[in-house]
Structures are given as C-alpha cells and as structure tokens.
Amino acid sequence: MANKALEIHEATKTFGGGGNHSILAYVRGRSKAQKKAVVALDNVSLTVERGEIFGILGPNGSGKSTLVRLVSTLMIPDRGEIRVFGHDVQREEAAVKRMINRVSVDAAFFKKLSPMENLIYAARLYGLNARQAREQIVQILTRLGIEERSIGEPLEEMSRGMQQKVAIARAFLSAPILLLLDEPTTGLDPRSKQDVQAFVREIQAKHDTTVLLTTHDMKEADELCDRIAVIDKGRIVAMDTPEGLKARISHNGHAVTLEDVFMALTGKQLAEE
Amino acid sequence: MTLMTIANTGRNIWRETQASYAFVERNFNLMKRYWGWEAVWLAYSIASALSITYIGAGMEQISGASVDTNYLVLYLLIGTLLWRYLSIVFDAISEMIAWERWEGTVEYTFMAPVSRVTHMIGQTIFSLVWGLFFTGVIFLVVALFFDLNLEEANLLGGAAVLIASSVSFVGFGIMAAVLPLLFPERGAQMTNVVQAILLLISGVYYPITVLPRWMQVIARGSPATYALEAMRAAMLTNAAWAELLPDLALLMAMGLVTIPAGAWIFSRAERYAKRTGRLKRTG
Numbered sequence: 001m002a003n004k005a006l007e008i009h010e011a012t013k014t015f016g017g018g019g020n021h022s023i024l025a026y027v028r029g030r031s032k033a034q035k036k037a038v039v040a041l042d043n044v045s046l047t048v049e050r051g052e053i054f055g056i057l058g059p060n061g062s063g064k065s066t067l068v069r070l071v072s073t074l075m076i077p078d079r080g081e082i083r084v085f086g087h088d089v090q091r092e093e094a095a096v097k098r099m100i101n102r103v104s105v106d107a108a109f110f111k112k113l114s115p116m117e118n119l120i121y122a123a124r125l126y127g128l129n130a131r132q133a134r135e136q137i138v139q140i141l142t143r144l145g146i147e148e149r150s151i152g153e154p155l156e157e158m159s160r161g162m163q164q165k166v167a168i169a170r171a172f173l174s175a176p177i178l179l180l181l182d183e184p185t186t187g188l189d190p191r192s193k194q195d196v197q198a199f200v201r202e203i204q205a206k207h208d209t210t211v212l213l214t215t216h217d218m219k220e221a222d223e224l225c226d227r228i229a230v231i232d233k234g235r236i237v238a239m240d241t242p243e244g245l246k247a248r249i250s251h252n253g254h255a256v257t258l259e260d261v262f263m264a265l266t267g268k269q270l271a272e273e
Numbered sequence: 274m275t276l277m278t279i280a281n282t283g284r285n286i287w288r289e290t291q292a293s294y295a296f297v298e299r300n301f302n303l304m305k306r307y308w309g310w311e312a313v314w315l316a317y318s319i320a321s322a323l324s325i326t327y328i329g330a331g332m333e334q335i336s337g338a339s340v341d342t343n344y345l346v347l348y349l350l351i352g353t354l355l356w357r358y359l360s361i362v363f364d365a366i367s368e369m370i371a372w373e374r375w376e377g378t379v380e381y382t383f384m385a386p387v388s389r390v391t392h393m394i395g396q397t398i399f400s401l402v403w404g405l406f407f408t409g410v411i412f413l414v415v416a417l418f419f420d421l422n423l424e425e426a427n428l429l430g431g432a433a434v435l436i437a438s439s440v441s442f443v444g445f446g447i448m449a450a451v452l453p454l455l456f457p458e459r460g461a462q463m464t465n466v467v468q469a470i471l472l473l474i475s476g477v478y479y480p481i482t483v484l485p486r487w488m489q490v491i492a493r494g495s496p497a498t499y500a501l502e503a504m505r506a507a508m509l510t511n512a513a514w515a516e517l518l519p520d521l522a523l524l525m526a527m528g529l530v531t532i533p534a535g536a537w538i539f540s541r542a543e544r545y546a547k548r549t550g551r552l553k554r555t556g
Contacts, residue, residue, distance in 0.1 A: 015550055069553065072384050076547045097386035108381045110299070112306035117299070124295030125385040127288040154306065 002086040005178050005210035006048040006071065011080035013041040013066050013234075040066040042234040043080070048212060048227075050085075053204055055225030056214040057262065063234040064214035065105075068182045071212065072102045084178055098126075101176035105183040107163040111156040115141060115166045118155065119173060126174040133173065140169040145195055161192030168196055172203055179203065181213045185220060197224060218258040228258070232266040292387040296395025297402075300365075304403070315407065319414050322353045325478065326415060343422050347509055350415060352477045355504050358408040358435070359442050359497055363468060365400030366393070366446030371453040371461035380552055389543065390536060397443050404439075423508070430507035430517050437524035438500030444531020445471075445496065451535075451542040457551055471495050476502070496527045 016036040041063045048054040056064045069075040070082055073093050082089045084096045109118050116137060123133035141151055144165040155163055164184060171179060181200065185193040197220060203209050215221050221228055222242045229239040238245060238261070246256040249264050304311055328335075329345035369392070373379035382392070449467050453460030474481065474488050475497035481489050492498045503520035506512035546552050 066550075069380075069550075074380050074384055074547065074552050075550055076544065094386060094388075097384060100384075102381075102384060104380070106377065108376075108378045110303060110376050110378060113299075113302055117302045121295050121299045121302075122381075122385075124291050124298070125382075125387055127291060127386070 003050045004047055004083075005050045005052065005085060006046075006054075006212060007081075007083040008044055008046050008067075008071075009081045011041055011044045011067070011070060011077045011082060012039075013063075013070065013075065013077050014039050039234050041070070041077070044231075044234070044236055045080075046229055046236065046239060048210060050210055051204070051208055052226045053200070053211040053213060053224050055221040055228040056212065056231055057216065057218070057221050057228050057258065058214075058231035059216055062231045064231060065182050066234075067231075068102065068104075068180050068212065068214055071178075072100055072180055073097055099176060100178045100180060101171040101174050102180040102182060103164075103167045103171045103184045105186050107155075107160070107167040109155050109163065109166070112154050114152045114154055115146070115158075115169075116151050118166070119170050122170045123173060128174070136173060137169065140172060141166065144169055144199060161188045164188055165192065165196065165199075168199060172199075175207065177209060179209050179211045181211060183214055183216070185215070185217060193220070200224060218262070222258050230262060230265055237265045289388065289391045292385075292391045293395035293398065295387075296392060297399045300396070300399040300403075315410060318357055318407070319411050322350070322357070322411050322415050323418060325353045326350045326419065330419070343420075344509060346419055347421065347423075348505060349478060350412075350419075350421070351504050351508055352501060354408055354412055354415075355435075355438070355501060356472065356475075356477045356497070357411060358404045359438060359500065360468060361404035361407055362397075362400045362439055362442045363446045363449070363471075364464075365403065366396055366443060367449035367464040367467075368453065368461060369393070369396045369450055371464070374453060374457060374461075383543075383552055389539060393447060393536065393539075397446075400443075400446075401439055425509065425511045427507040427511050427513070427517075430512060430514060431504055433521055434500060434503040434507055434517065434524070437521045437528070438496060438504075440528030441496035441500070441524045441531065442528075444528050444535045447535030447539055448531065451539055454539070454542050454546050455551065471497050474498070496524055499523050499527075 015038045044063070044067065046054075056067060058064050066075065070077050071084065071089065073089050073096055076090060084099055087095045087099070089096050110121075113121075116134070119137045119141075120130055120133060123130060123137075138148065138151060142148060146162060146165060146169075150158065150162070155166065158166070168184065179200075184200075185196050188196065200211060200213070201224065204211055211224075213221070213224060225242060227239065227241050228245060229236045230245070231237070238248070240248070242258065245258065245261045249256045249260050326346055326349050329347075329349045330342060332340050332345055333342060370379060373382055445467075449464045452463040452467075456463060474484065474492040475495045476484075476492065477497070481492040481498060484492065499520045503512075503517050503524070506520075507517055
C-alpha cells in the first residue's frame with residue numbers, strides 16, 4: 001500500500017458565479033452571476049503520510065469542510081487532483097469510498113432510529129456481516145461511554161455529545177484507513193470532547209489509521225496533530241508540525257500558542273465555538 | 274473467465290445485494306418508528322377509497338337513471354386501489370433523496386461504497402412490498418363494505434398488469450427523484466406536481482375520452498393510463514390474455530426504456546450536484 005495516504009495537488013473549488021456548469025448562469029446572464037462567485041479553495045496542495053494525524057486549522061468559512069467533501073467524493077473540484085492511497089477520487093471513486101469514512105460536525109443520522117439500527121444500516125452499506133457487526137457495535141459504543149440500554153433507544157433522545165460519539169463509532173465500524181474528521185468535537189462538552197480525542201488517538205495508534213482532522217480548536221489541534229496546515233480564505237498559509245509553526249513566531253518571553261501563530265499568519269482571531 | 278474472477282464477481286453481487294437490503298431494512302425500521310403517521314395515512318386512504326367507491330354505489334340515486342352499480346363500484350375501486358399502489362411506488366422512489374435531505378443523511382449515503390443502482394434497487398424493493406401490503410389492507414377493508422362480484426375477473430391477468438405497471442412506474446419514479454437532487458428547496462414539491470398531473474390525465478376515476486383532446490394526447494404518455502385500462506379490462510370484462518398483451522408489452526417497454534434512462538439522468542444529476550455543492554444543502 002502507498003505510503004502517501006492523501007495527495008492533494010492544486011485543488012480549486014468555486015461556488016456560485018456560474019462557472020461552466022450552472023443553469024443559473026445562462027438564465028441570469030454571466031456577469032450578474034459571476035459577481036456572486038465565492039472561492040472556497042484556491043490551489044490547495046498538501047500530502048498526508050500514512051499513519052499521520054493531519055490537522056486543517058482555520059476559521060469558519062475558510063474552506064476546511066469543502067476540502068473534506070472533495071476528499072470524501074461528495075464534491076468535484078473545478079481543478080486539481082486528489083488521490084487517496086494512490087487512487088484518484090474522481091476516476092476511482094468506488095475504491096476510494098471503501099477506504100474512507102467521515103464524521104461531520106452535525107451527526108448525520110436517522111434520528112428516530114436507534115444507534116444500533118443506524119449502525120447496522122451503515123454496516124450493511126460497507127459490506128460487513130450484520131451479526132458480527134452487532135457485537136462490534138455494542139463493544140465500540142460501550143467503549144465510548146454509551147450505556148448498553150441506550151443502544152436500542154431513538155438517537156433523538158441522546159445528547160449531542162452522545163450522538164457525536166455514535167457518529168465516531170459508525171465511522172470506526174467500517175475500519176477506514178483514512179478517517180476524515182470534520183470538526184468532530186465542535187459543540188461538545190469538555191468531557192465528551194476528551195473522550196472523542198482519546199478515541200481518535202487510540203484508533204490511530206492501534207489500527208494504523210490516517211486521520212485528517214479539521215478544527216478551529218487550537219488546543220485540540222496542538223495535542224492531536226502530527227502536522228497542521230493553516231488555511232485562510234481557501235489558501236494554505238502555513239504547514240508544519242505544531243512546534244514548527246510556533247517556532248515561526250517570536251515569543252517575547254511568553255509561551256507561543258497556535259492562536260498566536262494563526263493571528264500572526266492571517267491577522268485574524270479564530271472563532272471559538 | 275478464471276475462478277478468481279468468478280469469485281470476485283460473486284462477492285461483488287453479494288455485497289451489492291446486502292447493501293440493497295440495507296435500504297429495505299432501514300425503511301421498514303423507519304416505518305416502525307413513524308407508525309403513528311402510517312396509521313393515520315392508512316386510515317385516510319381507507320376513508321378516501323370508501324368515499325370514492327360510494328360515488329359508484331350512489332350513482333343510480335344521483336342521476337335517476339339505471340346504471341350497473343356493481344360495474345361502477347368496481348370501476349372506481351380499481352382506479353382508487355391501483356392509483357394508491359402506484360402512488361406509493363412512485364413516492365418511495367421519487368422521494369428517496371428528499372427523505373435523506375429531510376433526515377440530513379444524504380451525504381452519508383452518497384459517501385458509502387454502494388452504487389446508485391443498488392440504492393435504487395433497495396428503494397424499489399421496499400416500495401413494492403410496502404405498496405402491496407398497504408393497498409392490500411385497503412382492499413380488505415373496502416371489501417367489507419361492498420358486495421364485490423369478481424366472478425368475471427381475470428385475476429391472473431390483473432396480477433400481470435400489476436407487475437408490468439410497477440416496472441413502468443419505477444422508471445418514472447427514478448426520473449422524478451432527480452428533482453429533489455437538483456432543487457433542494459422545492460424538489461419534493463415538484464414530484465408532487467408530477468404525481469398530480471398523472472392523476473388528472475391517466476383516467477384513474479374516468480375514461481380519458483372525457484378529457485379535452487390535448488389532454489388525451491398527453492395521457493398516452495402516462496404508464497398509468499395503460500395500467501388502468503388493462504386492469505379494468507382484466508377485472509371487469511374478463512379480458513383474455515391476448516387482449517391484455519399489447520398493454521402489458523407497452524408497460525414493460527416503458528419500464529425498459531425509463532429505468533435505464535432514469536438511472537442515466539440520475540447519474541448526470543448526481544455529478545451536477547457534486548459540482549455545484551448541492552448535496553450538502555438540506556433543503
């Protein structure tokens with residue numbers, strides 16, 4: 001298997017403005033439509049090594065989620081190339097889908113269904129044996145602190161933190177070799193946040209999973225990530241290890257944080273949830 | 274073909290079959306959780322079927338003329354039951370994206386390693402099983418209220434029409450499913466408009482010959498028109514297989530054209546949605 005888990009080369013994505021494919025561009029006229037164009041990603045290139053936890057750090061609207069959607073085959077770039085373990089996400093979509101899974105900021109579930117029903121549905125989609133999956137689901141969910149009696153209850157009765165843990169369990173169930181975590185801890189209480197972070201570390205250590213983590217939580221990025229790319233207005237403005245990034249900033253006697261790094265690189269403060 | 278290739282093909286078919294079943298099982302689980310809605314919808318459908326059928330029972334009194342009440346009751350009952358069944362099939366398929374948007378799971382399903390055809394097959398199996406069960410219950414309840422005389426019916430012919438009409442409606446449902454994919458906010462309503470037009474022009478409660486000529490022309494493009502004509506011929510006049518065959522062939526042909534065409538249109542629409550970022554919008 002290739003040692004490069006993820007290769008992104010000059011990925012560009014623009015929304016609105018018609019481009020070459022919007023029906024609206026023809027109806028409204030190109031000039032009016034083009035005024036509304038938003039560049040979500042602008043020539044983004046990066047490489048994630050196998051087994052790495054790679055962080056994408058940026059404020060809301062910086063292009064983090066668009067990047068994750070491009071990798072997870074949910075969007076098609078206007079330009080550029082994306083490869084997952086050597087497989088092109090557009091030309092070899094089916095192969096890529098079998099290697100990845102994604103946890104998004106909002107736990108996307110059938111909320112009337114129970115965690116077990118949702119996860120069995122996921123297991124069947126990923127070609128897992130349902131009987132074996134049932135045992136595995138109980139094991140993973142209880143490991144994440146979800147009581148066994150809650151596993152059969154509708155998800156809508158669970159807190160957001162619990163739902164997010166079920167989302168992590170669902171992603172882990174398919175044993176992805178590239179796990180895409182799109183702000184997985186946003187909005188969680190400190191305890192749930194710690195549980196999720198500990199589980200991510202465990203997955204990465206025990207199962208050789210590569211993790212692409214987007215976050216605007218500086219502490220989380222600092223503690224979890226081997227390397228971090230700072231993204232602003234769709235462009236990568238810096239990429240290094242957390243220590244490497246901090247070393248770029250003069251410290252004037254105080255300990256430099258990633259917040260300082262971000263402010264120095266972009267002139268902005270990151271929005272905390 | 275080597276043994277390895279055969280084994281791989283077998284594994285792939287098994288995996289896709291299992292994935293298809295995922296949609297069937299998920300939908301039945303959702304039915305269980307939304308049982309209150311389903312019960313209300315069933316009660317409404319029974320009341321609606323009875324109301325329409327009673328028009329036939331009361332026609333002699335309404336018009337003051339002598340009519341074949343049994344024929345009229347059966348005529349309306351066939352229309353209401355077949356339309357209910359076809360509507361369920363059409364809804365379940367055409368709203369497969371709308372449901373996912375409403376629940377917020379559309380991205381998860383589209384990211385899973387299953388082909389869209391597998392997704393559609395699962396949704397179709399569910400719609401056929403659920404449609405037959407739902408319509409069957411309505412028929413059993415309505416039969417308690419009327420002395421239905423089916424001695425003249427070609428029941429096997431009727432069953433064949435049901436199968437052929439299902440095939441033709443699946444293709445139309447797939448084509449309509451494109452609307453919620455392309456128009457997150459209004460797509461689901463658009464599918465209802467399509468359904469309402471089919472109801473108007475297909476002769477569900479009346480022969481299409483009573484419609485204006487231009488509507489009759491459009492009616493000939495609706496599979497429901499042929500399904501209803503054939504079903505009535507089978508159930509009311511005991512039409513022989515030879516008489517049913519042209520409509521059966523046409524319904525199957527419509528399915529054979531519209532299913533692959535619908536799947537192709539859907540794949541293009543999916544690509545367009547991915548280019549323009551429309552999958553992420555919840556509508």
